[in-house]
Amino acid sequence: MIPITIDGQPVEGKEGENILxxxxxxxxxxxxxxxxxxxxxxxxxxxxxxxVVRRGRSRMTTACTYPVMEGIEVLTQSEKVLRARxxxxxxxxxxxxxxxxxxxxxxxxxxxxxxxxxxxxKDCILCGLCARVCDEVVGAHAISFAFRGDRRxxxxxxxxxxxxxxxxxxxxVVCPVDVIRMKEEGDERTIIRxxxxxxxxxxxxxxxxxxxxxxxxxxxxxxxxxxxxxxxCFTCRG
Amino acid sequence: xTEKLNVFAVRTLTxxxxxxxxxxxxxxxxxxxAVRLVAKALGRNVIIASATGCMEVVSSPIxxxxxxxxxxxxxxxxxxxxxxxxxxGLKVLMRKGRLPRKKIVTIALAGDGGTADIGLQALSGxxxxxxxxxxxxxxxxxxxxxxxxxxxxxxxxxxTTTSPAGKVKMGQITWKKNxxxxxxxxxIPYVATxxxxxxxxxxxxxxKAASIEGPAYLHILSVCPTGWRSAPELSIKLGRLAVExxxxxxxxxEHGKYHLSxxxxxxxxxxxxxxxxxxxxxxxxxxxxQIEERVxxxxxxxxxxxxxxxxx
Ligand SMILES: Cc1ncc(C[n+]2csc(CCOP(=O)(O)OP(=O)(O)O)c2C)c(N)n1
Ligand code: SF4
Ligand code: SF4
Ligand code: FES
Ligand SMILES: [Mg+2]
Numbered sequence: 001m002i003p004i005t006i007d008g009q010p011v012e013g014k015e016g017e018n019i020l021x022x023x024x025x026x027x028x029x030x031x032x033x034x035x036x037x038x039x040x041x042x043x044x045x046x047x048x049x050x051x052v053v054r055r056g057r058s059r060m061t062t063a064c065t066y067p068v069m070e071g072i073e074v075l076t077q078s079e080k081v082l083r084a085r086x087x088x089x090x091x092x093x094x095x096x097x098x099x100x101x102x103x104x105x106x107x108x109x110x111x112x113x114x115x116x117x118x119x120x121x122k123d124c125i126l127c128g129l130c131a132r133v134c135d136e137v138v139g140a141h142a143i144s145f146a147f148r149g150d151r152r153x154x155x156x157x158x159x160x161x162x163x164x165x166x167x168x169x170x171x172x173v174v175c176p177v178d179v180i181r182m183k184e185e186g187d188e189r190t191i192i193r194x195x196x197x198x199x200x201x202x203x204x205x206x207x208x209x210x211x212x213x214x215x216x217x218x219x220x221x222x223x224x225x226x227x228x229x230x231x232x233c234f235t236c237r238g
Numbered sequence: 239x240t241e242k243l244n245v246f247a248v249r250t251l252t253x254x255x256x257x258x259x260x261x262x263x264x265x266x267x268x269x270x271x272a273v274r275l276v277a278k279a280l281g282r283n284v285i286i287a288s289a290t291g292c293m294e295v296v297s298s299p300i301x302x303x304x305x306x307x308x309x310x311x312x313x314x315x316x317x318x319x320x321x322x323x324x325x326x327g328l329k330v331l332m333r334k335g336r337l338p339r340k341k342i343v344t345i346a347l348a349g350d351g352g353t354a355d356i357g358l359q360a361l362s363g364x365x366x367x368x369x370x371x372x373x374x375x376x377x378x379x380x381x382x383x384x385x386x387x388x389x390x391x392x393x394x395x396x397x398t399t400t401s402p403a404g405k406v407k408m409g410q411i412t413w414k415k416n417x418x419x420x421x422x423x424x425x426i427p428y429v430a431t432x433x434x435x436x437x438x439x440x441x442x443x444x445x446k447a448a449s450i451e452g453p454a455y456l457h458i459l460s461v462c463p464t465g466w467r468s469a470p471e472l473s474i475k476l477g478r479l480a481v482e483x484x485x486x487x488x489x490x491x492e493h494g495k496y497h498l499s500x501x502x503x504x505x506x507x508x509x510x511x512x513x514x515x516x517x518x519x520x521x522x523x524x525x526x527x528q529i530e531e532r533v534x535x536x537x538x539x540x541x542x543x544x545x546x547x548x549x550x
Contacts, residue, residue, distance in 0.1 A: 025254070027282050029340040038250055104449075138246045170246040173438060206506060208482075235478045235506075 013068030034127035130171035203233035266470025269460035279444035289348035321346035350391035421455035435477025467516020
């Protein structure tokens with residue numbers, strides 16, 4: 001166990017844990033958008049900014065990327081932190097002005113107006129969660145960041161159809177601003193943002209479409225399953 | 239829609255357990271699974287008032303507890319009243335500066351008996367007063383903790399110890415009370431149905447309920463192998479069948495607007511669901527037909543409400 005303090009309160013973290021995780025587990029409220037414990041921290045949104053005092057020196061850092069170390073003092077509510085956090089929130093709000101979650105978070109921090117150029121055509125906050133989940137959890141490597149600076153974007157390869165995407169929907173679930181949508185029509189499923197449409201497999205017993213062909217083929221390949229393994233759907237299989 | 243195959247989506251949920259393993263629930267208890275998923279969705283900053291019933295009994299055998307969050311065991315009938323008090327208390331303490339201002343979600347948790355029967359008055363009061371809390375009913379369709387007595391949420395035809403199937407009667411003779419509709423009739427911001435066989439859908443509904451200001455009501459169908467006389471390994475499948483036959487549709491009511499969470503071009507025959515459960519063993523073809531007719535009618539009505547996007 002590694003003893004640290006957060007806002008003056010003694011807390012214990014484990015080897016390899018980051019400050020954000022330890023703070024959240026202890027019930028502290030640190031706003032965050034790009035953190036998910038199941039994938040590597042990335043430090044993209046910068047919202048989880050805290051002040052860390054170590055050997056008498058203070059520095060600002062993102063809590064999700066900073067490992068717990070014996071004796072550090074973490075400040076989550078200092079004047080410096082609150083000011084920086086409000087600025088970051090304002091920038092995120094400019095990136096994604098239409099989203100309810102972002103609006104609510106901004107309001108809670110007292111960010112009412114945005115002094116930066118708002119781009120109403122953009123909606124993604126570039127948190128990178130979708131690609132990290134697709135890489136590390138799904139293993140499909142279907143999407144990635146492209147371009148630099150203010151032209152940075154999360155896109156399928158060459159802006160075309162994401163040919164590695166198995167349409168599992170994991171990215172749909174993790175996107176904090178809900179801009180990755182999925183639709184199903186007849187025997188097709190589409191991940192709209194990645195321009196990926198896959199044919200669905202029909203259950204031999206009940207006739208329902210239950211998963212994309214391409215995805216099931218990948219599973220069979222990966223887990224060395226018999227050819228007819230996915231002929232019936234999950235409900236019919238028992 | 240992600241529910242059709244969610245092997246990866248579920249792996250983006252937290253691996254932390256707030257309803258810890260080691261509790262005393264039966265093998266295959268989907269009510270325990272529902273509670274576990276609810277707890278995962280809510281995380282650390284939550285206070286729960288839990289009515290007596292299976293979930294309270296199995297999680298708190300003295301001197302142990304399965305709860306890693308603040309949790310009260312309250313009486314059978316007053317989960318909503320206690321939650322009202324907790325929510326009001328938190329508000330006052332924060333206003334007076336005795337607690338830091340932060341989001342702490344207040345939960346009332348009760349079974350179908352504790353909700354649809356004895357706790358209905360407390361629930362109605364809390365919804366009407368507009369407390370900012372979530373009421374969660376884990377519906378296993380009878381008083382299971384005390385030995386499978388019928389409740390007003392027990393479905394027509396089900397045999398229980400107080401609605402036994404025999405020579406004169408064929409099990410429960412009344413139709414299941416429509417609790418979500420009763421909750422929605424209070425004009426609250428959010429009502430939803432869920433089932434742990436659809437974990438992502440359940441977790442997202444809990445999160446949505448927590449993010450909404452004002453009362454929210456969640457009704458979670460929870461397969462009970464002991465009371466339903468079903469094989470424990472079939473609990474997930476039975477939950478799916480309840481949904482895919484139209485017996486327990488998954489939907490949301492947001493500010494009075496109905497929305498189906500999952501729809502099926504074709505509903506499965508209810509026999510697939512019925513024949514896996516001993517509590518329905520005695521049902522005749524005729525009774526099954528009668529139930530099917532009612533299920534189809536209610537499903538059609540629900541779809542109509544959803545299509546119109548209007549309330550009640
Ligand atoms: C006023 C009162 N009456 C009766 C009881 C006994 N009792 C405890 S739990 C229970 C049934 C619980 O049923 P339900 O709410 O459906 O929860 P389940 O056990 O099925 O999860 C009863 C009758 C009680 N504790 N208090
Ligand atoms: S839906 Fe496609 S892009 Fe999204 S996580 Fe799954 S495989 Fe990756
Ligand atoms: S699409 Fe969503 S998950 Fe992906 S980077 Fe943008 S905001 Fe993040
Ligand atoms: S959560 Fe730490 S930078 Fe986004
Ligand atoms: Mg019950």
